[in-house]
Amino acid sequence: MAVIVQYIVVRNGEQKMTFTSKKEADAYDKLLDISDQMYIFLESSTLGMGPDQLEELSFFLAENRDVAVGLLRGGKVGKKTATVTKTALEEKKRPNAGRKNVKGRKAAPAAVASGA
Numbered sequence: 001m002a003v004i005v006q007y008i009v010v011r012n013g014e015q016k017m018t019f020t021s022k023k024e025a026d027a028y029d030k031l032l033d034i035s036d037q038m039y040i041f042l043e044s045s046t047l048g049m050g051p052d053q054l055e056e057l058s059f060f061l062a063e064n065r066d067v068a069v070g071l072l073r074g075g076k077v078g079k080k081t082a083t084v085t086k087t088a089l090e091e092k093k094r095p096n097a098g099r100k101n102v103k104g105r106k107a108a109p110a111a112v113a114s115g116a
Helices: 022-043 051-063 065-072 086-093
Strands: 002-011 014-019 105-114
Touching: 002 022, 014 022, 022 051, 051 065
Parallel strands: none
Antiparallel strands: 002 014, 002 105
């Protein structure tokens, strides 16, 4: 019998993503926090974007926050910043990776036992 420890990022009772390390789960949880705050900021604008577009844009900006901050400080766009990584696109397509503008989060370990 094997015991596997998993860290699950949960928001409003909905499982968002599962990780094998607490560090990765905390990093993803922080990404979702930043994305939620960015969504609120963008929602208050007069851009006229729909909720899905706002969500995608806020998540993109959260994923690329280091580049975005550099640009806001007067930096320049590099080749890496203009494209979304293949991994980011794959994660977004996962059914449990989809997220909405939600509050309340929790990364909790879940022990899973499997019989041989």
